Amino acid sequence: MKSRAGENKNFSDYYYQISLKVILKDKKGRILILRMPSNSSMAGYYDLPGGRIRQKEINLPYRRIIDREIKEEAGGVKYRLIERPVAIARHAYFSKKLKKKQFLFWVFFEAIYLGGKIRVSPEHIEYKWVNLDKKNLEKYFIRGPREGMKNYFRNN
Numbered sequence: 001m002k003s004r005a006g007e008n009k010n011f012s013d014y015y016y017q018i019s020l021k022v023i024l025k026d027k028k029g030r031i032l033i034l035r036m037p038s039n040s041s042m043a044g045y046y047d048l049p050g051g052r053i054r055q056k057e058i059n060l061p062y063r064r065i066i067d068r069e070i071k072e073e074a075g076g077v078k079y080r081l082i083e084r085p086v087a088i089a090r091h092a093y094f095s096k097k098l099k100k101k102q103f104l105f106w107v108f109f110e111a112i113y114l115g116g117k118i119r120v121s122p123e124h125i126e127y128k129w130v131n132l133d134k135k136n137l138e139k140y141f142i143r144g145p146r147e148g149m150k151n152y153f154r155n156n
Contacts, residue, residue, distance in 0.1 A: 016103045020066050021050035021145070023086065023152060024079060026113045031132050033140055034073060034124035041093045046140045047124070048108070048148075049073045066109060074127070075119030079111040086110045087155060089148030106144045108152055 024032040033046035051069045063083060070077065087108040095102045120127050130140065134153045137146055 015098070015100060016105060017052045019050060019052045019104050019106045019144070020062060020069065021048040021106055021108045021148060022066060022070060022079075022081070023108055023110045023149075024049055024070075024074075024077075024113050025110070026129055028129075029131065030129040032074065032113065032118070033128050033130055033132075034120060035126045035128070037123075037125050041095075042142055042145075045142045045145070046128070047145055050109075052104075062107075062109070066111075073121045073123060075117060077116035077118055078114040080114060081109060081111045083109070087148045087152035089144045089146075089151060091143035091147065093143070104144055106148050108148045 026032070032049060034049060035046050036042040036044070038044075049070050050066065051073065053065055057065050057068075063081060066081060070079065085107050089106040089108070090104060091106075092101055092103045094100070118127055130136075132140070132149065132153075134150070137149050137153075141149055
């Protein structure tokens with residue numbers, strides 16, 4: 001079925017995932033960002049710690065999913081999570097792995113870094129602590145992370 005604008009309305013064609021992202025701040029107010037590898041759809045840019053809710057996690061508290069993602073992507077760091085969303089975003093891209101367009105909805109949380117050694121997972125190639133603001137987001141982010149951080153700074 002097509003709408004007036006020609007958009008496909010067969011919702012079974014869509015593949016949506018929900019990603020929980022964390023704006024992890026150190027005591028200086030800098031934010032942890034993770035550099036994407038060259039084979040990523042966001043190659044050359046950065047992401048925030050966090051990731052997609054797995055099917056088996058759909059009924060778990062957000063905190064448990066975030067704990068898993070932080071451990072996977074940043075190692076055994078200690079942090080204090082503010083357990084309410086601070087921004088949202090969305091983006092779409094073509095997945096080479098799945099051979100179809102994917103749609104992501106992002107929910108951003110804020111957390112305070114308390115300590116521990118950051119160990120980046122193979123999903124990323126390095127990390128940085130950066131002072132982010134509205135003016136330098138485009139230097140670091142594209143797509144969902146950029147939209148989410150714009151929303152975050154608009155609301156905070």
